[in-house]
Amino acid sequence: MGTTQLTSQAVRAQYERHPYPGHVPLVAIPAPAEELRFDSVTPGAPPTVLVAGCGTFEPLVVARSNPRGKIVAVDLSQRSLRRLRWRVLLARVVWALLPHRLLQQLLGRGLGSITPVQGDLNDRTLFAAERFDAIVCTGVLHHCADPGAVLENLARWLKPGGALRVMVYAPTSRRTIYDVQATFRAAGVSPERFSSHRALLVACRSVLRQLPFEERRRLSVAFEGYRDIHTFSGLVDGFFHAHDVAIPLDVLVSRAAQAGLVLSHLGRRTQEAIELDAPVEQQLVRLIGIDARQHLPVNPVLVFRRAEALAQAPALRRAA
Ligand SMILES: C[S@@+](CC[C@H](N)C(=O)[O-])C[C@H]1O[C@@H](n2cnc3c(N)ncnc32)[C@H](O)[C@@H]1O
Incomplete structure (x- = not known):
């Protein structure tokens, strides 16, 4: 396999x-x-x-x-x-x-x-080509082994001119969350060993409490501020995921372009977070810059349009 x-x-x-x-x-x-x-x-x-x-x-x-x-x-x-x-x-x-x-x-x-x-979503035969006017893909691509291949499938299932709205983790701004994940892994905390959300949450907090002061403060602030820790599935989703690999935003946009998807605009909250009203290329540069300083307060949302002729995309030509 x-x-x-x-x-x-x-x-x-x-x-x-x-x-x-x-x-x-x-x-x-x-x-x-x-x-x-x-x-x-x-x-x-x-x-x-x-x-x-x-x-x-x-x-x-x-x-x-x-x-x-x-x-x-x-x-x-x-x-x-x-x-x-x-x-x-x-x-x-x-x-x-x-x-x-x-x-x-x-x-x-x-x-x-x-x-x-x-x-x-890795199965390109799941839907017929050019079936959908729009695709919404929220919080999924960073859980896929090959996000580029999934983007190719999404592009294939979209009609020409159709819209793809993607939300992904902010790659650099999420670093502290990845540090918390690594701390739990090193301490051997695994959700399978806990039958209740409460017990898992207690175990997580106990691991953080044992860290040296500065590290404890840094990681605890990130952990306690994570909205999803208040449910079992959210806690597992955020801190014990089977596959959580953030995608650099420039890589995402270039893989999308290879699949025949052109960046159209940013989601409203993402746009507000970068405070820039300019062509989308400049917005992307600003977005990447803010994330590089670990200051992006939202998970970015990017909206793409499918190009008219997908045959232009080399990756898809190979797959066809
Ligand atoms: C974090 S949840 C997001 C759910 C929903 N999009 C939302 O925002 O509320 C990720 C979802 O993507 C699904 N998923 C992950 N990889 C997938 C794949 N390769 N094909 C289909 N679904 C997938 C998971 O089963 C899960 O339900």
């Missing part, structure tokens, strides 16, 4: 045990997010959107943001998809019971359709 398959297997095992996110209640109707609203490449048609590495909740947000949308939600983890199916069912029941439902439907603010699919 190759590295890619072994990684997928280990990552899948983690999310079968700990579906993510864990902090959202089972009954939840999220608000629409403007950034996740997509148009179809074909004028007038409903948008087809792939949520790649969807977890248990994100497709609901995408469906709320695209009430006419046809959303396909793919994940390695069957258990995550089962939880997603429950959420969708319960959200539809609650939606149906809303007294102002008719009004909301008239205003076109319902819930797009969601089709869950179990699969691996």
Whole structure:
């Protein structure tokens, strides 16, 4: 078995045990997010959107943001998809019971359709070429053994002119988190040995308490400030991941370009974090600079457009 398959297997095992996110209640109707609203490449048609590495909740947000949308939600983890199916069912029941439902439907603010699919983003045969108007891939590429190969697949599944919205870890700004991970590894803390979130959290804090003062302060601030430590799945996701390798942003953009994906703009919060209103190339330079100083306060979001002719991309020509 190759590295890619072994990684997928280990990552899948983690999310079968700990579906993510864990902090959202089972009954939840999220608000629409403007950034996740997509148009179809074909004028007038409903948008087809792939949520790649969807977890248990994100497709609901995408469906709320695209009430006419046809959303396909793919994940390695069957258990995550089962939880997603429950959420969708319960959200539809609650939606149906809303007294102002008719009004909301008239205003076109319902819930797009969601089709869950179990699969691996490394499998290029998972979807037909040029099937989707947009793809959302949040917090997934850094968990893949070969992010470039996954980007090639995403580009292949996008229609020409379609949008790919990617969130990845800030590579340098996350360094302290990687230091915390290494500290837990060296101390032999492993989530499999703990049956409850509480017990794992206590063990983590106890390891940090034993560090010399300066190191304890540096790592504890990063650990306690990490929002996800408050659930079992979030704690495992942040600090005990089966494969967590941040991708340098210049490498990400150049691998995307090889796959035929052109950087279009940065996500709203990312744009706010760099405080620069300029052509996207300059924004990228600023983004990389801020991250290099470990000062990026957000996980960057980058939006790409698929070039018209994918055949231009050398990596894809090889694969075809
Ligand atoms: C950190 S979670 C993010 C979930 C969701 N995107 C969100 O932001 O809430 C990563 C998800 O990606 C999935 N994943 C990781 N690698 C994958 C792959 N190669 N193919 C399909 N899904 C994958 C995991 O199973 C997990 O549910």
